[in-house]
Amino acid sequence: MSNISGPDTKQIQYDRQLRLWGDHGQKALEAGRVCLIGANALSTEILKALVLPGLGSFTIIDHQLVTLEDCGSNFFVHPSMIDQPRARVTCELLKQLNPDVHGTYVDKPSIDDLLKQNTFDFAQFNVVITANLPLNTLVTLSTHLWSLKIPLLVARAYGFIGTIRLQVVEHYIIEAHPDDTIPDLRLDRPLKSFVNHCNSVDFNSLTREQHLHMPSLIILYKTLQQWQKQTNRIDIPHTRKERDEFKQILEQLSHHSVYDVSDSNKSLENFDEAKRVIPSRLVNTTIPSAINNLFQDRSCLELSNQSHMFWFIINAMKLFTQNEGQGLLPVRGEVPDMITNTSSYVKLVEIYQEQAKKDCETIHNYLIDLLKQHNRFSTMSSNEAATLHELVHTYCKNATFLNVMRTASIKNEDDSLKKLIEQIPLESSSDESESEVSWYIGLRLCDAFYEKFNRYPGEFPLSTNDETNSDQRQLEIDFNDLKQIGRQLLNSDRQQSSIRENILQELCRYGASELHSISAFIGGCCAQEAIKLITHQYTPVDNVLVYNGIRQSANVFKL
Numbered sequence: 001m002s003n004i005s006g007p008d009t010k011q012i013q014y015d016r017q018l019r020l021w022g023d024h025g026q027k028a029l030e031a032g033r034v035c036l037i038g039a040n041a042l043s044t045e046i047l048k049a050l051v052l053p054g055l056g057s058f059t060i061i062d063h064q065l066v067t068l069e070d071c072g073s074n075f076f077v078h079p080s081m082i083d084q085p086r087a088r089v090t091c092e093l094l095k096q097l098n099p100d101v102h103g104t105y106v107d108k109p110s111i112d113d114l115l116k117q118n119t120f121d122f123a124q125f126n127v128v129i130t131a132n133l134p135l136n137t138l139v140t141l142s143t144h145l146w147s148l149k150i151p152l153l154v155a156r157a158y159g160f161i162g163t164i165r166l167q168v169v170e171h172y173i174i175e176a177h178p179d180d181t182i183p184d185l186r187l188d189r190p191l192k193s194f195v196n197h198c199n200s201v202d203f204n205s206l207t208r209e210q211h212l213h214m215p216s217l218i219i220l221y222k223t224l225q226q227w228q229k230q231t232n233r234i235d236i237p238h239t240r241k242e243r244d245e246f247k248q249i250l251e252q253l254s255h256h257s258v259y260d261v262s263d264s265n266k267s268l269e270n271f272d273e274a275k276r277v278i279p280s281r282l283v284n285t286t287i288p289s290a291i292n293n294l295f296q297d298r299s300c301l302e303l304s305n306q307s308h309m310f311w312f313i314i315n316a317m318k319l320f321t322q323n324e325g326q327g328l329l330p331v332r333g334e335v336p337d338m339i340t341n342t343s344s345y346v347k348l349v350e351i352y353q354e355q356a357k358k359d360c361e362t363i364h365n366y367l368i369d370l371l372k373q374h375n376r377f378s379t380m381s382s383n384e385a386a387t388l389h390e391l392v393h394t395y396c397k398n399a400t401f402l403n404v405m406r407t408a409s410i411k412n413e414d415d416s417l418k419k420l421i422e423q424i425p426l427e428s429s430s431d432e433s434e435s436e437v438s439w440y441i442g443l444r445l446c447d448a449f450y451e452k453f454n455r456y457p458g459e460f461p462l463s464t465n466d467e468t469n470s471d472q473r474q475l476e477i478d479f480n481d482l483k484q485i486g487r488q489l490l491n492s493d494r495q496q497s498s499i500r501e502n503i504l505q506e507l508c509r510y511g512a513s514e515l516h517s518i519s520a521f522i523g524g525c526c527a528q529e530a531i532k533l534i535t536h537q538y539t540p541v542d543n544v545l546v547y548n549g550i551r552q553s554a555n556v557f558k559l
Helices: 009-013 015-030 041-051 068-073 086-095 111-117 135-148 192-199 208-212 216-231 240-254 269-276 289-295 309-322 342-373 382-386 388-397 414-421 436-453 465-489 493-498 501-510 516-535
Strands: 033-037 057-061 102-106 127-131 152-158 161-167 171-173 403-405 544-548 553-557
Touching: 009 015, 015 516, 033 041, 041 057, 041 086, 041 127, 041 152, 041 516, 057 086, 086 102, 111 135, 127 135, 127 516, 135 152, 135 161, 135 436, 152 436, 152 516, 161 436, 161 516, 192 216, 192 342, 216 240, 216 269, 216 342, 240 269, 289 309, 289 403, 309 342, 309 388, 342 388, 382 388, 414 436, 436 465, 436 501, 436 544, 436 553, 465 501, 516 544
Parallel strands: 033 057, 033 127, 057 102, 127 152
Antiparallel strands: 152 161, 161 544, 171 403, 544 553
């Protein structure tokens, strides 16, 4: 009997997520290091969603002690833990979720003191995440991380509103996993090996079985050859009239002498498939504008010894397109499933994969030359050099979807906010949802309120029944103060009127409360964004997400 090994424990444990980001994505996650500032309900929800899928390690920075208020919103603390360090308590409980994850905490000094002392090494982390951090501290931290080029995710849960803000100097998207993609089959500029294979097929001499199982890709190319011959063209049909002519030829090819008029078993599923996929197969093969932008990016044009490997590979890919690629990107080597027999399909896969392998090898050679030119190759370890070929293969396989993301720094986002405010309609019906930008601006006004009064609007100790009226008066005072702050920060009447009073009233009513349901949703979303940053797979939020728990809607806008 042959030895058939089943999946190991890790494959069983992480089965569903391996389908999303693969073994290499899981390895990147297990090597990932995350720093999370804050040990409140939101932060524990973020870390829970990172620990369970197998994050490598995390560090919690929080100097506060567990309070009764924490017990009301954070499932990771208990009244018996009151007055114990929040960082230690939450760290110990989070590690119990996954023994493979290493967790540490810093409960002294505070994050403000750490930033003043400048002794904590933030450069060791792949991403830093904050949870409900005051704006002054956040700006100082974001400025420091910007200089280190460390991605920062700013998560916030404020009543029924949740936000995520991404700050990153430069993030490289290698595997975007787009929902809808057009296969890289290049019928308009076919591979030589594919043309030779198609030319070896003679429709007139096909048997009935061969005709029934002819791959739709070959059917389309043979049809294209006849259409080009009849119209004296070398391109593909574009107009509706040209497509109709093409379909007529395709219909003619579907009729064959091997079929009898009374043949009840006649089935032309492969030809029906060929007609159905015309829009996604008969397309012009070009270099996407995003890739052309990468080729013209200053980082690509001005390589140095300190350049990221991403730009070296992009430059090598550019050299390929200018030479061997003849203006095209490397072949991805993927052939979509189609109605045919196994041998015919395998032959097509071999043709495209062989060309993809050749293109990958050419780009790899260009990359080695570039690394040597900039004295980078000699400084690489043997392991780094050994993985270059696999890295180039990943880039080539995803060549069409490579991208780089750059966001504005948090320190300089005020101007962008004011421009967005100008786009908010002044008048809207009562049943329309409030602009997510307005909620975000409202939260910034709450931050300004905190800077002035050292508390958020509506945030004061719970009162007895006798003090209810005084609480209501305090809410009114806070609301008026918040409006006054808005008038000062939003210089024009146009900007001030864009933030409707009911938004400010609602934010005052929240009193910076942390609802677990909102924290759980934002925490899960933020964890997914962190995984995208660590694995360089999928496209992160660019660059603000606002969740409205009142209407249960989430939207993204860019600052």
